[in-house]
Each structure stands twice: as structure tokens, then as C-alpha cells.
Amino acid sequence: DTGVSQNPRHKITKRGQNVTFRCDPISEHNRLYWYRQTLGQGPEFLTYFQNEAQLEKSRLLSDRFSAERPKGSFSTLEIQRTEQGDSAMYLCASSFSPNNQPQHFGDGTRLSIL
Amino acid sequence: DQQVKQNSPSLSVQEGRISILNCDYTNSMFDYFLWYKKYPAEGPTFLISISSIKDKNEDGRFTVFLNKSAKHLSLHIVPSQPGDSAVYFCAATAGSNYKLTFGKGTLLTVNP
Numbered sequence: 001d002t003g004v005s006q007n008p009r010h011k012i013t014k015r016g017q018n019v020t021f022r023c024d025p026i027s028e029h030n031r032l033y034w035y036r037q038t039l040g041q042g043p044e045f046l047t048y049f050q051n052e053a054q055l056e057k058s059r060l061l062s063d064r065f066s067a068e069r070p071k072g073s074f075s076t077l078e079i080q081r082t083e084q085g086d087s088a089m090y091l092c093a094s095s096f097s098p099n100n101q102p103q104h105f106g107d108g109t110r111l112s113i114l
Numbered sequence: 115d116q117q118v119k120q121n122s123p124s125l126s127v128q129e130g131r132i133s134i135l136n137c138d139y140t141n142s143m144f145d146y147f148l149w150y151k152k153y154p155a156e157g158p159t160f161l162i163s164i165s166s167i168k169d170k171n172e173d174g175r176f177t178v179f180l181n182k183s184a185k186h187l188s189l190h191i192v193p194s195q196p197g198d199s200a201v202y203f204c205a206a207t208a209g210s211n212y213k214l215t216f217g218k219g220t221l222l223t224v225n226p
Contacts, residue, residue, distance in 0.1 A: 004157070006157075031212065033212075033213065033214075035214075040218065041218055042118075042203050042205070042216025042217050042218050042219055043158065043203075043214070043216050044216070045213040045214065045215070048212060048213060056213065058213075091157055091158070093157075095212075100146045100163075100165060102148055102160040102163055103148075103160070103214060104160060105150075105157035105158045105159070105160075106157050107155070107156050107157040108157050
């Protein structure tokens with residue numbers, strides 16, 4: 001069990017640029033989640049995959065955000081035309097079904113918009 | 115609308131004493147509750163959980179208590195150690211609604 005891996009750990013970009021983050025979940029976990037955390041807040045749910053199917057998207061996820069999990073393994077989160085308000089820590093988590101299994105988090109990607 | 119509330123932003127205790135972290139929730143559909151610990155520059159680490167069919171769950175120095183009628187849960191750490199100093203998040207989920215709803219966290223400082 002190597003844990004959830006996220007890359008890059010830190011991304012600095014100019015406003016208006018596109019960014020892409022990657023998450024590699026724990027290998028036997030079929031569920032993968034993305035959360036966003038801003039200063040002084042707890043993580044907020046963004047989206048969720050079961051295998052390769054994206055089953056729910058939060059209203060926090062505007063149309064500039066897109067997430068994929070093409071083969072039910074790793075996932076990518078892309079933000080197009082970044083804005084100042086996108087600056088946050090983006091956390092990925094994975095878990096094994098059925099329900100009531102704890103989600104295990106990666107160390108996150110910190111996005112800073114200049 | 116904050117469905118999970120941690121009303122104490124910080125807590126300071128002496129090494130060896132008990133730490134009690136509190137959490138309140140408003141959504142009566144929540145039926146699974148978790149505590150996570152977070153160190154700076156790391157992701158949240160799962161500590162302990164409890165299902166709504168129980169009122170207590172224990173794992174070593176960590177015990178979680180759930181009072182469904184009061185919509186309140188607490189995490190007890192006994193004895194507290196300096197390495198326990200971190201931000202603690204309470205989280206909840208509802209049935210097959212897998213997504214976690216987090217509180218804002220409580221910063222615990224354990225003084226040697």
C-alpha cells in the first residue's frame with residue numbers, strides 16, 4: 001500500500017493559463033474523489049468516480065473544471081482559464097466500496113495563481 | 115450552510131492529559147462519521163470512524179462518541195502526546211452519498 005499520490009505538489013501559474021493535476025489512488029480502490037481546501041476551511045467535495053464513471057459533480061465545479069479517470073486507475077483534474085479564486089489546495093482521495101469505508105487522502109496539489 | 119460544525123478553532127492541553135474535540139452536525143441523514151488529523155503540508159490522515167448504529171468506537175488512545183439525539187460527536191485522546199499536535203477535522207457522510215462533508219477543523223496543541 002503506497003498511498004494516494006498526487007503530482008505536482010505545488011503549481012504556480014499566471015491567471016488565464018490552464019493547469020492539470022494528476023492523482024494515483026491506492027491500487028485496489030475503485031472509488032476516487034477530488035476535494036478543494038482553502039485557508040481556514042475544511043476540504044470541500046468537488047467530484048467522484050466509481051471506476052471510470054464520474055458519478056457526481058459539485059456545483060463548485062464550474063465548466064472551467066474537468067476531471068477524468070480514463071481506465072479506472074489514475075485521474076486528472078484540469079482547470080481552464082484559471083482565476084485568482086482557483087488558488088487552493090486540491091486533494092485527491094480514494095476508497096474501496098462498499099459504503100462506510102474511510103477515504104484515504106493524498107498530500108494534495110497547492111495551486112497558486114499569480 | 116455549515117452542516118458540520120467544529121466550534122473550537124483551537125485547543126491546548128498538557129502532555130498526558132485528555133484532549134476532547136467536539137463536533138456538531140445538522141443533517142439528520144448523516145450516518146457515518148470520521149475524524150481526520152492533518153499536519154502542515156500533508157493531506158488529512160484517517161484516524162477513526164463511527165457508524166450511526168453505534169455510540170462509541172475505540173482504537174488505542176482514540177475514542178469517538180456519538181450522541182445522535184444531540185447531533186453531536188466527540189473525539190477523546192488519552193493520554194495526549196506532543197505528536198498529536200495537528201489540525202483535527204470532523205467529517206460526515208449520508209448512506210450511499212459517499213461524499214464527505216467536513217468541519218473547519220480544530221488546531222490541537224499538546225504542550226510537553
